[in-house]
Amino acid sequence: MTSNRLNNKQKWDVVVFGGGIAGLTASIYLAQEGKKVLLLEKGSKLGGRGNSTAIGNAQLNLGAHALYINCIEILNEVGVTVAGNPPKLSTSFIFGEQPDQMKVIEAFNLFVGNHLKWKEKMEFIHFYRQMKRLDLNELNHISLEEYLNKTVTSRHVKNMILAFTRVTTYTNNPSIMSAGVAIGQLRSAKVMYLNDGWQSIVNDLAKKAEQLGVDIKKRVVVSKVLGSYPTIQIILKDEQLIEANCLLSTINPHDFAKLMNEQIPQSFLNICNQMIPVKAACLDLVMTALPNPKINFAVGVEKPWYFSNHSTVAKLSTNPGEIVVHVMKYLNSAIESVPSDDERELECLLDFIQPGWRDYVISRRFLPKLIVSNDIKKPFNHLDYHLSNHQEVGIEGIYVAGDWLGEREVLLKASLTSAKNASKLINEKLAVQLI
Numbered sequence: 001m002t003s004n005r006l007n008n009k010q011k012w013d014v015v016v017f018g019g020g021i022a023g024l025t026a027s028i029y030l031a032q033e034g035k036k037v038l039l040l041e042k043g044s045k046l047g048g049r050g051n052s053t054a055i056g057n058a059q060l061n062l063g064a065h066a067l068y069i070n071c072i073e074i075l076n077e078v079g080v081t082v083a084g085n086p087p088k089l090s091t092s093f094i095f096g097e098q099p100d101q102m103k104v105i106e107a108f109n110l111f112v113g114n115h116l117k118w119k120e121k122m123e124f125i126h127f128y129r130q131m132k133r134l135d136l137n138e139l140n141h142i143s144l145e146e147y148l149n150k151t152v153t154s155r156h157v158k159n160m161i162l163a164f165t166r167v168t169t170y171t172n173n174p175s176i177m178s179a180g181v182a183i184g185q186l187r188s189a190k191v192m193y194l195n196d197g198w199q200s201i202v203n204d205l206a207k208k209a210e211q212l213g214v215d216i217k218k219r220v221v222v223s224k225v226l227g228s229y230p231t232i233q234i235i236l237k238d239e240q241l242i243e244a245n246c247l248l249s250t251i252n253p254h255d256f257a258k259l260m261n262e263q264i265p266q267s268f269l270n271i272c273n274q275m276i277p278v279k280a281a282c283l284d285l286v287m288t289a290l291p292n293p294k295i296n297f298a299v300g301v302e303k304p305w306y307f308s309n310h311s312t313v314a315k316l317s318t319n320p321g322e323i324v325v326h327v328m329k330y331l332n333s334a335i336e337s338v339p340s341d342d343e344r345e346l347e348c349l350l351d352f353i354q355p356g357w358r359d360y361v362i363s364r365r366f367l368p369k370l371i372v373s374n375d376i377k378k379p380f381n382h383l384d385y386h387l388s389n390h391q392e393v394g395i396e397g398i399y400v401a402g403d404w405l406g407e408r409e410v411l412l413k414a415s416l417t418s419a420k421n422a423s424k425l426i427n428e429k430l431a432v433q434l435i
Protein backbone atom coordinates (compact mmCIF):
# COMPACT_ATOMS: atom_id res chain seq x y z
CA MET A 1 0.00 0.00 0.00
CA THR A 2 1.34 3.46 -0.89
CA SER A 3 1.92 5.85 1.97
CA ASN A 4 -0.51 8.69 2.43
CA ARG A 5 2.15 10.76 4.13
CA LEU A 6 2.38 13.96 2.16
CA ASN A 7 5.51 15.80 1.29
CA ASN A 8 4.65 18.87 3.33
CA LYS A 9 8.15 20.31 3.16
CA GLN A 10 7.61 21.47 -0.40
CA LYS A 11 5.28 24.21 -1.45
CA TRP A 12 3.00 23.20 -4.31
CA ASP A 13 2.19 25.43 -7.25
CA VAL A 14 -1.38 24.17 -7.14
CA VAL A 15 -3.38 21.88 -4.91
CA VAL A 16 -6.51 20.46 -6.55
CA PHE A 17 -9.41 19.24 -4.39
CA GLY A 18 -11.38 16.34 -5.88
CA GLY A 19 -10.33 13.40 -8.03
CA GLY A 20 -13.39 13.40 -10.27
CA ILE A 21 -13.16 14.07 -14.00
CA ALA A 22 -12.91 17.87 -13.46
CA GLY A 23 -10.08 17.60 -10.91
CA LEU A 24 -8.12 15.12 -13.01
CA THR A 25 -8.59 17.17 -16.18
CA ALA A 26 -7.50 20.41 -14.50
CA SER A 27 -4.46 18.74 -12.97
CA ILE A 28 -3.34 17.63 -16.45
CA TYR A 29 -3.79 21.11 -17.96
CA LEU A 30 -1.71 22.50 -15.06
CA ALA A 31 1.00 19.82 -15.25
CA GLN A 32 1.21 20.24 -19.03
CA GLU A 33 2.43 23.79 -18.25
CA GLY A 34 5.06 22.47 -15.86
CA LYS A 35 3.23 23.18 -12.59
CA LYS A 36 3.86 21.08 -9.48
CA VAL A 37 0.40 19.74 -8.72
CA LEU A 38 -0.97 17.82 -5.75
CA LEU A 39 -4.45 16.32 -6.18
CA LEU A 40 -6.37 15.35 -3.05
CA GLU A 41 -9.30 12.93 -3.21
CA LYS A 42 -11.23 12.03 -0.08
CA GLY A 43 -12.49 8.68 -1.39
CA SER A 44 -10.60 5.44 -1.97
CA LYS A 45 -11.27 5.59 -5.71
CA LEU A 46 -10.86 8.25 -8.36
CA GLY A 47 -13.66 9.34 -10.69
CA GLY A 48 -16.33 10.79 -8.41
CA ARG A 49 -19.71 10.61 -10.11
CA GLY A 50 -17.94 9.49 -13.28
CA ASN A 51 -16.70 6.24 -11.82
CA SER A 52 -18.01 2.82 -12.73
CA THR A 53 -18.30 -0.24 -10.50
CA ALA A 54 -17.32 -3.74 -11.56
CA ILE A 55 -20.23 -6.07 -10.80
CA GLY A 56 -19.25 -9.57 -11.79
CA ASN A 57 -18.12 -9.31 -15.41
CA ALA A 58 -19.90 -6.01 -16.04
CA GLN A 59 -18.99 -2.35 -15.59
CA LEU A 60 -21.84 -0.23 -14.26
CA ASN A 61 -21.77 3.53 -14.43
CA LEU A 62 -23.32 5.40 -11.55
CA GLY A 63 -26.73 5.52 -13.23
CA ALA A 64 -27.17 6.04 -16.96
CA HIS A 65 -24.19 7.96 -18.37
CA ALA A 66 -23.92 9.05 -22.00
CA LEU A 67 -20.94 11.10 -23.13
CA TYR A 68 -21.89 14.19 -25.13
CA ILE A 69 -19.76 14.43 -28.24
CA ASN A 70 -19.00 18.05 -27.37
CA CYS A 71 -16.92 16.80 -24.40
CA ILE A 72 -14.46 14.96 -26.62
CA GLU A 73 -12.44 18.01 -27.66
CA ILE A 74 -11.33 18.78 -24.10
CA LEU A 75 -10.71 15.11 -23.31
CA ASN A 76 -8.49 14.87 -26.40
CA GLU A 77 -6.60 18.00 -25.34
CA VAL A 78 -5.61 16.29 -22.11
CA GLY A 79 -4.58 13.15 -23.98
CA VAL A 80 -7.65 10.97 -23.55
CA THR A 81 -9.36 9.20 -26.43
CA VAL A 82 -12.77 7.65 -25.94
CA ALA A 83 -14.01 4.29 -27.19
CA GLY A 84 -17.68 3.56 -27.66
CA ASN A 85 -20.55 4.18 -30.03
CA PRO A 86 -23.54 6.44 -30.50
CA PRO A 87 -26.76 4.66 -29.57
CA LYS A 88 -28.76 3.63 -32.62
CA LEU A 89 -31.99 3.41 -30.75
CA SER A 90 -35.49 3.91 -31.86
CA THR A 91 -37.37 5.75 -29.10
CA SER A 92 -40.48 4.26 -27.57
CA PHE A 93 -42.75 6.77 -25.86
CA ILE A 94 -44.67 5.65 -22.79
CA PHE A 95 -47.93 7.56 -22.52
CA GLY A 96 -50.07 7.48 -19.37
CA GLU A 97 -49.26 7.37 -15.69
CA GLN A 98 -50.90 4.27 -14.21
CA PRO A 99 -50.31 0.74 -15.60
CA ASP A 100 -53.97 0.35 -16.61
CA GLN A 101 -53.83 3.52 -18.77
CA MET A 102 -50.28 3.15 -20.07
CA LYS A 103 -49.50 2.79 -23.75
CA VAL A 104 -46.15 2.33 -25.52
CA ILE A 105 -45.80 3.89 -28.96
CA GLU A 106 -42.71 3.70 -31.05
CA ALA A 107 -41.53 7.07 -32.47
CA PHE A 108 -42.25 6.16 -36.08
CA ASN A 109 -45.76 4.91 -35.27
CA LEU A 110 -46.50 8.11 -33.47
CA PHE A 111 -46.34 9.92 -36.76
CA VAL A 112 -48.18 7.36 -38.89
CA GLY A 113 -50.74 6.22 -36.32
CA ASN A 114 -53.64 8.14 -34.77
CA HIS A 115 -52.43 8.67 -31.20
CA LEU A 116 -51.54 12.25 -32.12
CA LYS A 117 -53.88 14.47 -34.12
CA TRP A 118 -52.64 15.77 -37.48
CA LYS A 119 -52.23 19.26 -35.96
CA GLU A 120 -50.14 17.82 -33.12
CA LYS A 121 -47.86 15.95 -35.51
CA MET A 122 -47.32 19.17 -37.45
CA GLU A 123 -46.68 21.13 -34.26
CA PHE A 124 -44.03 18.64 -33.15
CA ILE A 125 -42.28 18.69 -36.53
CA HIS A 126 -42.47 22.49 -36.61
CA PHE A 127 -40.88 22.72 -33.16
CA TYR A 128 -37.91 20.59 -34.23
CA ARG A 129 -37.46 22.50 -37.50
CA GLN A 130 -37.50 25.99 -35.97
CA MET A 131 -35.49 24.95 -32.89
CA LYS A 132 -32.32 25.03 -34.98
CA ARG A 133 -32.86 28.70 -35.86
CA LEU A 134 -33.75 30.01 -32.40
CA ASP A 135 -31.57 32.66 -30.75
CA LEU A 136 -30.38 30.95 -27.58
CA ASN A 137 -29.28 34.27 -26.05
CA GLU A 138 -32.89 35.43 -26.01
CA LEU A 139 -34.09 32.10 -24.66
CA ASN A 140 -31.57 32.29 -21.83
CA HIS A 141 -33.77 34.91 -20.19
CA ILE A 142 -36.86 32.76 -19.82
CA SER A 143 -37.67 29.36 -18.38
CA LEU A 144 -38.37 26.32 -20.54
CA GLU A 145 -41.93 26.22 -19.24
CA GLU A 146 -42.55 29.86 -20.18
CA TYR A 147 -41.15 29.23 -23.64
CA LEU A 148 -43.25 26.12 -24.27
CA ASN A 149 -46.40 27.77 -22.92
CA LYS A 150 -45.91 30.58 -25.42
CA THR A 151 -45.08 28.48 -28.45
CA VAL A 152 -46.70 25.03 -28.17
CA THR A 153 -50.43 24.51 -27.84
CA SER A 154 -50.80 20.72 -27.62
CA ARG A 155 -50.30 19.16 -24.19
CA HIS A 156 -49.04 15.92 -25.80
CA VAL A 157 -46.44 17.79 -27.85
CA LYS A 158 -45.33 19.84 -24.86
CA ASN A 159 -44.92 16.68 -22.80
CA MET A 160 -42.96 14.96 -25.57
CA ILE A 161 -40.56 17.91 -25.82
CA LEU A 162 -40.19 17.89 -22.04
CA ALA A 163 -39.42 14.16 -22.18
CA PHE A 164 -36.52 14.88 -24.56
CA THR A 165 -35.20 17.82 -22.52
CA ARG A 166 -35.23 15.59 -19.44
CA VAL A 167 -33.07 13.06 -21.29
CA THR A 168 -30.61 15.70 -22.51
CA THR A 169 -30.36 17.76 -19.30
CA TYR A 170 -31.53 15.28 -16.60
CA THR A 171 -33.59 18.21 -15.29
CA ASN A 172 -37.24 17.74 -14.40
CA ASN A 173 -37.93 21.35 -13.42
CA PRO A 174 -39.06 23.17 -16.58
CA SER A 175 -40.26 26.21 -14.62
CA ILE A 176 -36.74 26.74 -13.21
CA MET A 177 -34.46 25.67 -16.06
CA SER A 178 -33.40 28.17 -18.73
CA ALA A 179 -35.09 27.63 -22.10
CA GLY A 180 -31.79 28.48 -23.81
CA VAL A 181 -29.96 25.73 -21.94
CA ALA A 182 -32.67 23.16 -22.64
CA ILE A 183 -32.94 23.97 -26.35
CA GLY A 184 -29.15 24.20 -26.68
CA GLN A 185 -28.86 20.67 -25.23
CA LEU A 186 -31.53 19.35 -27.59
CA ARG A 187 -29.57 20.76 -30.51
CA SER A 188 -26.30 19.13 -29.46
CA ALA A 189 -27.87 15.88 -28.35
CA LYS A 190 -25.25 13.60 -29.94
CA VAL A 191 -23.93 11.12 -27.40
CA MET A 192 -21.82 7.98 -27.07
CA TYR A 193 -22.15 5.03 -24.73
CA LEU A 194 -18.61 4.17 -23.68
CA ASN A 195 -17.02 0.73 -23.75
CA ASP A 196 -16.08 -0.36 -20.19
CA GLY A 197 -18.09 2.58 -18.82
CA TRP A 198 -16.94 6.05 -17.82
CA GLN A 199 -14.22 4.46 -15.67
CA SER A 200 -12.31 4.13 -18.93
CA ILE A 201 -12.04 7.95 -19.10
CA VAL A 202 -11.16 8.18 -15.40
CA ASN A 203 -8.39 5.56 -15.69
CA ASP A 204 -6.89 7.27 -18.73
CA LEU A 205 -7.00 10.69 -17.06
CA ALA A 206 -5.35 9.34 -13.90
CA LYS A 207 -2.64 7.60 -15.94
CA LYS A 208 -1.94 10.74 -17.94
CA ALA A 209 -1.85 12.94 -14.82
CA GLU A 210 0.64 10.61 -13.12
CA GLN A 211 2.84 10.48 -16.23
CA LEU A 212 3.01 14.28 -16.07
CA GLY A 213 4.10 14.16 -12.43
CA VAL A 214 0.82 15.02 -10.69
CA ASP A 215 0.96 13.67 -7.14
CA ILE A 216 -2.42 11.99 -6.51
CA LYS A 217 -3.36 11.18 -2.94
CA LYS A 218 -6.55 9.30 -2.11
CA ARG A 219 -8.35 9.00 1.25
CA VAL A 220 -7.24 12.48 2.27
CA VAL A 221 -9.64 14.53 4.35
CA VAL A 222 -9.17 18.29 4.40
CA SER A 223 -10.42 20.08 7.49
CA LYS A 224 -9.64 23.74 6.78
CA VAL A 225 -8.32 26.17 4.19
CA LEU A 226 -6.64 29.42 5.22
CA GLY A 227 -4.83 32.29 3.52
CA SER A 228 -4.65 33.44 -0.06
CA TYR A 229 -2.15 33.61 -2.94
CA PRO A 230 0.82 33.07 -2.63
CA THR A 231 0.46 31.28 0.70
CA ILE A 232 -2.59 29.10 0.89
CA GLN A 233 -2.59 26.72 3.83
CA ILE A 234 -4.49 23.46 3.68
CA ILE A 235 -4.93 21.72 7.00
CA LEU A 236 -5.79 18.04 6.89
CA LYS A 237 -7.87 16.11 9.40
CA ASP A 238 -4.71 14.44 10.71
CA GLU A 239 -3.30 17.95 11.23
CA GLN A 240 -0.74 17.81 8.44
CA LEU A 241 -0.24 21.21 6.83
CA ILE A 242 0.19 21.71 3.09
CA GLU A 243 1.16 24.98 1.44
CA ALA A 244 0.40 26.08 -2.10
CA ASN A 245 0.44 29.18 -4.27
CA CYS A 246 -2.99 28.42 -5.70
CA LEU A 247 -5.92 26.15 -4.91
CA LEU A 248 -8.54 24.73 -7.25
CA SER A 249 -11.61 23.12 -5.75
CA THR A 250 -13.76 20.78 -7.83
CA ILE A 251 -15.78 19.47 -4.89
CA ASN A 252 -19.38 20.31 -4.04
CA PRO A 253 -19.41 24.12 -3.52
CA HIS A 254 -21.33 23.87 -0.22
CA ASP A 255 -18.66 21.55 1.17
CA PHE A 256 -15.94 23.86 -0.09
CA ALA A 257 -17.59 26.87 1.57
CA LYS A 258 -17.49 24.98 4.89
CA LEU A 259 -13.73 24.31 4.50
CA MET A 260 -13.14 28.02 3.84
CA ASN A 261 -15.20 28.87 6.90
CA GLU A 262 -15.36 32.61 7.75
CA GLN A 263 -12.96 33.45 4.93
CA ILE A 264 -15.54 32.73 2.23
CA PRO A 265 -16.94 35.83 0.48
CA GLN A 266 -20.67 36.53 0.82
CA SER A 267 -21.03 36.56 -3.00
CA PHE A 268 -19.92 32.91 -3.13
CA LEU A 269 -22.28 31.98 -0.29
CA ASN A 270 -25.13 33.70 -2.15
CA ILE A 271 -24.48 31.50 -5.18
CA CYS A 272 -24.39 28.37 -3.01
CA ASN A 273 -27.64 29.36 -1.31
CA GLN A 274 -29.45 29.69 -4.63
CA MET A 275 -28.37 26.29 -5.93
CA ILE A 276 -31.00 23.67 -6.69
CA PRO A 277 -29.41 20.27 -7.33
CA VAL A 278 -30.55 18.05 -10.18
CA LYS A 279 -31.27 14.56 -8.82
CA ALA A 280 -32.25 11.16 -10.19
CA ALA A 281 -33.28 7.77 -8.81
CA CYS A 282 -31.45 5.02 -10.71
CA LEU A 283 -32.03 1.31 -11.08
CA ASP A 284 -28.96 -0.27 -12.69
CA LEU A 285 -29.30 -3.83 -13.96
CA VAL A 286 -27.06 -6.56 -15.31
CA MET A 287 -29.29 -8.96 -17.27
CA THR A 288 -28.96 -11.97 -19.53
CA ALA A 289 -31.26 -10.37 -22.13
CA LEU A 290 -34.41 -8.26 -22.43
CA PRO A 291 -37.67 -10.22 -22.40
CA ASN A 292 -39.05 -7.69 -24.89
CA PRO A 293 -36.08 -6.99 -27.20
CA LYS A 294 -38.22 -4.65 -29.32
CA ILE A 295 -37.85 -1.94 -26.68
CA ASN A 296 -34.26 -0.91 -26.07
CA PHE A 297 -34.87 2.77 -25.36
CA ALA A 298 -37.97 4.32 -23.85
CA VAL A 299 -38.95 7.58 -22.22
CA GLY A 300 -42.01 8.52 -20.22
CA VAL A 301 -44.11 11.32 -21.68
CA GLU A 302 -46.30 12.20 -18.69
CA LYS A 303 -43.93 10.55 -16.20
CA PRO A 304 -40.20 11.36 -15.90
CA TRP A 305 -38.90 7.90 -16.83
CA TYR A 306 -35.89 6.69 -18.79
CA PHE A 307 -35.05 3.17 -19.89
CA SER A 308 -32.05 2.19 -22.01
CA ASN A 309 -30.11 -0.93 -22.88
CA HIS A 310 -26.58 0.50 -23.03
CA SER A 311 -25.18 -2.80 -24.29
CA THR A 312 -26.83 -2.30 -27.67
CA VAL A 313 -23.73 -0.36 -28.73
CA ALA A 314 -21.20 -0.39 -25.87
CA LYS A 315 -19.12 -3.29 -24.58
CA LEU A 316 -19.94 -3.26 -20.89
CA SER A 317 -19.28 -6.85 -19.88
CA THR A 318 -16.54 -9.36 -20.63
CA ASN A 319 -19.31 -11.94 -20.84
CA PRO A 320 -21.17 -11.66 -24.18
CA GLY A 321 -24.21 -13.17 -22.47
CA GLU A 322 -24.70 -10.13 -20.24
CA ILE A 323 -26.25 -6.74 -20.92
CA VAL A 324 -26.27 -3.53 -18.85
CA VAL A 325 -29.59 -1.73 -18.60
CA HIS A 326 -30.24 1.62 -16.91
CA VAL A 327 -33.67 2.64 -15.67
CA MET A 328 -34.17 6.03 -14.12
CA LYS A 329 -36.60 8.56 -12.73
CA TYR A 330 -35.70 12.24 -13.12
CA LEU A 331 -36.58 13.82 -9.78
CA ASN A 332 -38.37 17.15 -9.43
CA SER A 333 -36.70 19.39 -6.84
CA ALA A 334 -40.06 20.64 -5.54
CA ILE A 335 -41.29 17.14 -4.67
CA GLU A 336 -39.85 15.21 -1.73
CA SER A 337 -38.93 11.85 -3.19
CA VAL A 338 -39.40 8.63 -1.23
CA PRO A 339 -36.75 6.09 -2.31
CA SER A 340 -38.90 2.99 -1.77
CA ASP A 341 -41.75 4.54 -3.82
CA ASP A 342 -39.33 5.53 -6.61
CA GLU A 343 -37.88 2.01 -6.73
CA ARG A 344 -41.37 0.50 -6.91
CA GLU A 345 -42.35 2.95 -9.64
CA LEU A 346 -39.34 1.92 -11.76
CA GLU A 347 -40.13 -1.75 -11.17
CA CYS A 348 -43.72 -1.15 -12.33
CA LEU A 349 -42.37 0.57 -15.44
CA LEU A 350 -40.27 -2.53 -16.16
CA ASP A 351 -43.23 -4.83 -15.49
CA PHE A 352 -45.07 -2.90 -18.18
CA ILE A 353 -42.43 -2.60 -20.93
CA GLN A 354 -40.36 -5.71 -20.10
CA PRO A 355 -42.80 -8.22 -18.52
CA GLY A 356 -40.97 -11.04 -16.72
CA TRP A 357 -37.75 -8.96 -16.47
CA ARG A 358 -36.96 -10.25 -12.98
CA ASP A 359 -36.17 -13.71 -14.42
CA TYR A 360 -33.41 -12.18 -16.55
CA VAL A 361 -31.66 -10.19 -13.81
CA ILE A 362 -28.13 -11.23 -12.82
CA SER A 363 -27.58 -8.30 -10.46
CA ARG A 364 -29.31 -5.06 -9.60
CA ARG A 365 -28.52 -1.87 -7.75
CA PHE A 366 -30.90 0.92 -6.76
CA LEU A 367 -29.39 4.36 -6.13
CA PRO A 368 -31.95 6.88 -4.84
CA LYS A 369 -31.47 10.66 -5.00
CA LEU A 370 -28.15 10.75 -6.84
CA ILE A 371 -26.88 14.28 -7.43
CA VAL A 372 -26.53 14.48 -11.19
CA SER A 373 -25.59 18.15 -11.16
CA ASN A 374 -25.03 20.60 -8.31
CA ASP A 375 -27.32 23.21 -9.82
CA ILE A 376 -30.10 23.65 -12.36
CA LYS A 377 -29.04 26.08 -15.10
CA LYS A 378 -31.49 28.92 -14.64
CA PRO A 379 -32.42 31.90 -16.83
CA PHE A 380 -29.84 34.70 -16.78
CA ASN A 381 -32.02 37.19 -14.98
CA HIS A 382 -31.94 34.91 -11.95
CA LEU A 383 -30.45 36.77 -8.98
CA ASP A 384 -26.64 36.87 -9.06
CA TYR A 385 -26.49 34.22 -11.78
CA HIS A 386 -23.67 35.93 -13.62
CA LEU A 387 -21.37 35.50 -10.65
CA SER A 388 -21.45 31.76 -11.15
CA ASN A 389 -19.88 32.05 -14.58
CA HIS A 390 -16.50 32.74 -13.04
CA GLN A 391 -13.95 30.30 -11.76
CA GLU A 392 -12.66 32.73 -9.09
CA VAL A 393 -14.30 32.72 -5.67
CA GLY A 394 -13.20 36.21 -4.65
CA ILE A 395 -10.05 35.26 -2.73
CA GLU A 396 -6.79 35.70 -4.63
CA GLY A 397 -5.38 32.37 -5.81
CA ILE A 398 -8.49 30.31 -5.04
CA TYR A 399 -10.49 28.92 -7.94
CA VAL A 400 -13.42 26.57 -8.48
CA ALA A 401 -14.63 24.24 -11.23
CA GLY A 402 -17.67 21.99 -11.55
CA ASP A 403 -20.96 21.27 -13.26
CA TRP A 404 -22.70 24.21 -11.53
CA LEU A 405 -20.54 26.72 -13.43
CA GLY A 406 -20.81 28.00 -16.98
CA GLU A 407 -23.47 29.91 -18.83
CA ARG A 408 -24.97 27.29 -21.03
CA GLU A 409 -23.11 24.04 -20.54
CA VAL A 410 -24.55 21.29 -18.41
CA LEU A 411 -23.37 18.00 -16.91
CA LEU A 412 -19.84 16.87 -17.73
CA LYS A 413 -19.37 19.56 -20.39
CA ALA A 414 -19.81 22.21 -17.68
CA SER A 415 -17.30 20.45 -15.40
CA LEU A 416 -14.75 20.07 -18.19
CA THR A 417 -15.12 23.63 -19.49
CA SER A 418 -14.80 25.19 -16.05
CA ALA A 419 -11.82 22.92 -15.25
CA LYS A 420 -10.13 24.11 -18.43
CA ASN A 421 -10.96 27.78 -17.75
CA ALA A 422 -9.78 27.60 -14.14
CA SER A 423 -6.49 25.91 -15.16
CA LYS A 424 -5.90 28.65 -17.72
CA LEU A 425 -6.44 31.35 -15.09
CA ILE A 426 -4.08 29.60 -12.68
CA ASN A 427 -1.41 29.05 -15.34
CA GLU A 428 -1.61 32.76 -16.21
CA LYS A 429 -1.43 33.79 -12.57
CA LEU A 430 1.61 31.61 -11.91
CA ALA A 431 3.31 32.76 -15.12
CA VAL A 432 3.16 36.35 -13.83
CA GLN A 433 4.80 35.20 -10.60
CA LEU A 434 7.71 33.68 -12.52
CA ILE A 435 8.47 36.84 -14.53
Ligand SMILES: Cc1cc2nc3c(=O)[nH]c(=O)nc-3n(C[C@H](O)[C@H](O)[C@H](O)COP(=O)(O)OP(=O)(O)OC[C@H]3O[C@@H](n4cnc5c(N)ncnc54)[C@H](O)[C@@H]3O)c2cc1C
Nearest residue numbers: 018020021022042048049050063065066251372411412415
Ligand atom coordinates in the same frame (compact mmCIF):
# COMPACT_ATOMS: atom_id res chain seq x y z
C1 LIG B 1 -27.01 9.31 -12.38
C2 LIG B 1 -26.10 10.25 -13.12
C3 LIG B 1 -26.13 10.28 -14.49
C4 LIG B 1 -25.31 11.17 -15.19
N1 LIG B 1 -25.33 11.15 -16.55
C5 LIG B 1 -24.54 12.00 -17.26
C6 LIG B 1 -24.55 11.97 -18.67
O1 LIG B 1 -25.24 11.17 -19.28
N2 LIG B 1 -23.77 12.86 -19.33
C7 LIG B 1 -23.00 13.78 -18.68
O2 LIG B 1 -22.31 14.57 -19.34
N3 LIG B 1 -22.97 13.81 -17.32
C8 LIG B 1 -23.71 12.95 -16.60
N4 LIG B 1 -23.70 12.96 -15.23
C9 LIG B 1 -22.91 14.00 -14.58
C10 LIG B 1 -21.44 13.64 -14.53
O3 LIG B 1 -21.27 12.41 -13.87
C11 LIG B 1 -20.75 14.76 -13.74
O4 LIG B 1 -20.98 15.99 -14.39
C12 LIG B 1 -19.25 14.59 -13.66
O5 LIG B 1 -18.86 13.29 -13.34
C13 LIG B 1 -18.79 15.58 -12.59
O6 LIG B 1 -17.40 15.50 -12.41
P1 LIG B 1 -16.70 16.45 -11.36
O7 LIG B 1 -15.28 16.08 -11.31
O8 LIG B 1 -17.05 17.87 -11.66
O9 LIG B 1 -17.43 16.17 -9.96
P2 LIG B 1 -17.43 14.80 -9.09
O10 LIG B 1 -17.49 13.63 -9.99
O11 LIG B 1 -18.53 14.97 -8.09
O12 LIG B 1 -16.05 14.81 -8.39
C14 LIG B 1 -15.78 15.45 -7.15
C15 LIG B 1 -14.75 14.61 -6.42
O13 LIG B 1 -14.38 15.30 -5.24
C16 LIG B 1 -14.25 14.37 -4.18
N5 LIG B 1 -14.40 15.13 -2.93
C17 LIG B 1 -15.54 15.57 -2.36
N6 LIG B 1 -15.25 16.25 -1.23
C18 LIG B 1 -13.91 16.25 -1.10
C19 LIG B 1 -12.99 16.80 -0.15
N7 LIG B 1 -13.42 17.50 0.90
N8 LIG B 1 -11.65 16.61 -0.34
C20 LIG B 1 -11.21 15.90 -1.42
N9 LIG B 1 -12.04 15.35 -2.34
C21 LIG B 1 -13.35 15.52 -2.19
C22 LIG B 1 -15.37 13.38 -4.46
O14 LIG B 1 -15.12 12.15 -3.78
C23 LIG B 1 -15.28 13.26 -5.98
O15 LIG B 1 -14.37 12.25 -6.37
C24 LIG B 1 -24.47 12.06 -14.50
C25 LIG B 1 -24.41 12.01 -13.10
C26 LIG B 1 -25.20 11.11 -12.41
C27 LIG B 1 -25.12 11.05 -10.92
